[in-house]
Amino acid sequence: xxxxxxxxxxxxxxxxxxxxxxxxxxxxxxxxxxxxxxxxxxxxxxxxxxxxxxxxxxxxxxxxxxxxxxxxxxxxxxxxxxxxxxxxxxxxxxxxxxxxxxxxxxxxxxxxxxxxxxxxxxxxxxxxxxxxxxxxxxxxxxxxxxxxxxxxxxxxxxxxxxxxxxxxxxxxxxxxxxxxxxxxxxxxxxxxxxxxxxxxxxxxxxxxxxxxxxxxxxxxxxxxxxxxxxxxxxxxxxxxxxxxxxxxxxxxxxxxxxxxxxxxxxxxxxxxxxxxxxxxxxxxxxxxxxxxxxxxxxxxxxxxxxxxxxxxxxxxxxxxxxxxxxxxxxxxxxxxxxxxxxxxxx
Amino acid sequence: xxxxxxxxxxxxxxxxxxxxxxxxxxxxxxxxxxxxxxxxxxxxxxxxxxxxxxxxxxxxxxxxxxxxxxxxxxxxxxxxxxxxxxxxxxxxxxxxxxxxxxxxxxxxxxxxxxxxxxxxxxxxxxxxxxxxxxxxxxxxxxxxxx
Numbered sequence: 068x069x070x071x072x073x074x075x076x077x078x079x080x081x082x083x084x085x086x087x088x089x090x091x092x093x094x095x096x097x098x099x100x101x102x103x104x105x106x107x108x109x110x111x112x113x114x115x116x117x118x119x120x121x122x123x124x125x126x127x128x129x130x131x132x133x134x135x136x137x138x139x140x141x142x143x144x145x146x147x148x149x150x151x152x153x154x155x156x157x158x159x160x161x162x163x164x165x166x167x168x169x170x171x172x173x174x175x176x177x178x179x180x181x182x183x184x185x186x187x188x189x190x191x192x193x194x195x196x197x198x199x200x201x202x203x204x205x206x207x208x209x210x211x212x213x214x215x216x217x218x219x220x221x222x223x224x225x226x227x228x229x230x231x232x233x234x235x236x237x238x239x240x241x242x243x244x245x246x247x248x249x250x251x252x253x254x255x256x257x258x259x260x261x262x263x264x265x266x267x268x269x270x271x272x273x274x275x276x277x278x279x280x281x282x283x284x285x286x287x288x289x290x291x292x293x294x295x296x297x298x299x300x301x302x303x304x305x306x307x308x309x310x311x312x313x314x315x316x317x318x319x320x321x322x323x324x325x326x327x328x329x330x331x332x333x334x335x336x337x338x339x340x341x342x343x344x345x346x347x348x349x350x351x352x353x354x355x356x357x358x359x360x361x362x363x364x365x366x367x368x369x370x371x372x373x374x375x376x377x378x379x380x381x382x383x384x385x386x387x388x389x390x391x392x393x394x395x396x397x398x399x400x401x402x403x404x405x406x407x408x409x410x411x412x413x
Numbered sequence: 414x415x416x417x418x419x420x421x422x423x424x425x426x427x428x429x430x431x432x433x434x435x436x437x438x439x440x441x442x443x444x445x446x447x448x449x450x451x452x453x454x455x456x457x458x459x460x461x462x463x464x465x466x467x468x469x470x471x472x473x474x475x476x477x478x479x480x481x482x483x484x485x486x487x488x489x490x491x492x493x494x495x496x497x498x499x500x501x502x503x504x505x506x507x508x509x510x511x512x513x514x515x516x517x518x519x520x521x522x523x524x525x526x527x528x529x530x531x532x533x534x535x536x537x538x539x540x541x542x543x544x545x546x547x548x549x550x551x552x553x554x555x556x557x558x559x
Contacts (some may be wrong), residue, residue, distance in 0.1 A: 206472065226465070231469065233476020275475055 110166040117161050125157045127199035136190045140187055140321065141314040148305050149193065157201045173302035174202060175269055176278045177245075179284040180307025183353030184283045187241065189307075194239040197277060204275060207238035213247040216261040224257040228264045237275050245280035246290035262294060270302050310353050315342050319357050324386075328365065333389035338364075344397045358396065367391040370402070414523030416454045418508040419494055429478060432495070432513055434473035434481075439497040444508045445469045446477050447498070448484050450491045452550045454519070454540050461494065481513050490516045490551040516551035 111117065112340055119125055132150060138147070159172060174197065178186040190208050198206035211231050218224035232240065238255060242248070248258040264407045269278055280287065280297075285304065291298035310318065323329060330338060342358065372379055421427060427435070439446055448467050449461035464484045468477060478496070484493050492515055499508035520541035527535045542550040 207472065229476070229479070230468075233471055233473075233479070234472070236475035237473035275473070 103225050109201055113165075115165075117164060119157055119161060123197050124160065124201065128153050128196050131192055131195045131199065134373065135189070138321070139188065140317040141310055142185060142188075142189075142307065145185075145189060145305055145307055146218045148303065149189070149196070150399060152303060153196050153200070156197075156202065160200060172202075173300065175301045176277070176279045176303040176305060177287060177301045177332040178279060178305050178307060179287045181283065181353060183357075184307035184309065184357030185354060186307055187243075189305075190239060190241045190279050190281070193279070194212070194277075197239070203239065204278060207235075208241050209235035209238060210241040210243055211235075212243050213258065216242070216248065216265075217257050221257075224260045225264060228261045232264070232268050232276060235276055238277075240276055240278045242280050244276065244282045246282045246286040249290050249293055251293060266296055268302065312339070312342055312346065315353070315357055318354050319361060322358060322361055326365075327385060328361075328387055329385050330387050331389060334387050334392050335387045337392040341392055341395055341397055363395065364391050367389035414519055416492065416512075416515060416519055418454075418456075418492070418512055421511045429509070429511065432481065433474040433478050435509070435511065436477045436495065438510055440471055440474060440477075442497075442499070442508070444497040444499050446471070447481055447496045448477070448493065448495060448513075450484055451487050452488075452491045452516075452547060453543055454492060454522075455543070456537060457538075459493075464493075485514050488514075492516070496546045502518065518551065 130402070132146075133155065135146060135149065156172065162168075176190065176193070178187055187210065189210075190210075194203060194208050195206045209231065215231050216224070216228045218227050248262055250256040250258055265278060268276060278301075280301065282290070291301070306383040307321075316335075319338060319342075321329075338360075342357075345356065364387055368387050371388070371391065372383060415422075417423060422437075436446060447466070448464040450464055451458060451461040468480070471477065481493065481495065481520060492512060494510055494512050495511040496507060499506045523539040523541060525537040525539050527537065529535045545552075
């Protein structure tokens with residue numbers, strides 16, 4: 068309370084000069100000893116014990132982690148890191164209850180990995196975990212790219228970056244493809260200015276913001292090596308690996324299940340074959356490509372059902388046949404390698 | 414003399430936490446927040462200078478508070494107020510307006526009486542601070558020791 072009074076604006080009051088102890092704010096804080104006294108009570112003795120599992124917050128964190136396990140296939144390394152971070156923060160909270168020194172941990176992170184490996188989804192869950200532990204006020208992710216932070220002309224960048232920071236306040240600022248912020252080939256690029264403002268915000272003790280930088284691994288590495296100040300303030304570097312084929316199949320099954328669709332056994336085999344061929348092609352975006360492929364498969368299924376005429380049963384609407392999968396351009400040997408991405412409605 | 418201007422002006426000064434609580438109330442109602450400053454305390458001086466543009470689409474008061482602090486740094490001896498506009502009526506309606514900074518020393522007002530036709534008395538308020546040129550008013554607290 069008292070520190071707040073000092074940081075607040077103090078007005079001139081007639082007769083209050085020199086008698087600071089008698090000003091209204093100080094009097095109220097003296098009249099209400101309840102708040103500081105409560106804080107003193109919560110510091111536990113040296114021989115007391117805290118069950119980390121019983122903590123209400125850690126129960127919430129556990130629920131989020133379980134959901135993460137359920138909805139994200141694979142990514143064992145990422146899940147382990149997130150569990151570690153959550154455990155560290157839970158322990159920090161427990162330490163604070165014993166009155167042990169618990170400096171505000173640095174929570175800024177970098178997520179590196181190929182597109183479609185679940186970086187945004189994990190950022191959402193991370194926000195929920197940090198919110199449950201009380202490090203964020205709202206479990207909210209404000210996703211931005213270079214366009215939202217960097218301006219077009221001198222003096223345009225700072226307001227834009229500050230606006231993005233203000234919008235993300237209390238939550239997570241997720242900077243996708245963060246390496247675009249830094250363009251070494253252009254000396255007068257305004258990206259540097261945005262980085263400096265971000266750094267300022269990340270450094271400030273009162274900052275209620277967690278910044279997550281995301282992007283491809285190799286380009287993020289050059290980005291961080293070019294901005295050593297940034298790299299040292301990002302405490303957690305999490306790498307997202309590409310999915311293996313079996314994991315992609317599981318992801319497809321999860322997606323279909325969520326949308327109430329089903330592969331026939333032949334279609335499943337065909338889809339595995341599809342993935343094999345697609346993996347060999349360039350610009351494969353992991354889970355995102357799987358989702359797009361399924362979308363197209365659904366289109367072909369709908370087209371087939373409409374063209375067939377006559378009544379359709381519930382099973383017809385759910386089942387995706389082998390032909391729906393095999394209709395993809397990827398199975399067309401003569402097609403160009405990237406035809407699949409361009410011709411979505413094939 | 415304390416300028417009683419806007420809401421909460423008869424209360425003790427709001428702390429930053431209290432200001433952010435008020436701003437949070439405003440943001441919860443989806444009112445855009447703007448910050449204004451002036452060094453002319455006349456009650457009829459309605460339109461103060463704008464500090465930047467009104468802030469839209471915020472969820473948390475941190476952004477507003479950082480702008481307030483920036484404005485305080487730039488104009489340490491000005492009046493600074495926070496305004497919230499309620500646009501739901503289809504016109505710009507002030508939903509909330511309160512001071513977040515005032516000069517350290519406020520000299521107050523003088524009542525001017527002038528004779529009009531037929532011994533009619535006309536009254537005017539004259540802020541002493543406006544005797545100085547704009548921008549250099551309220552600087553006495555800075556060199557008060559000299």
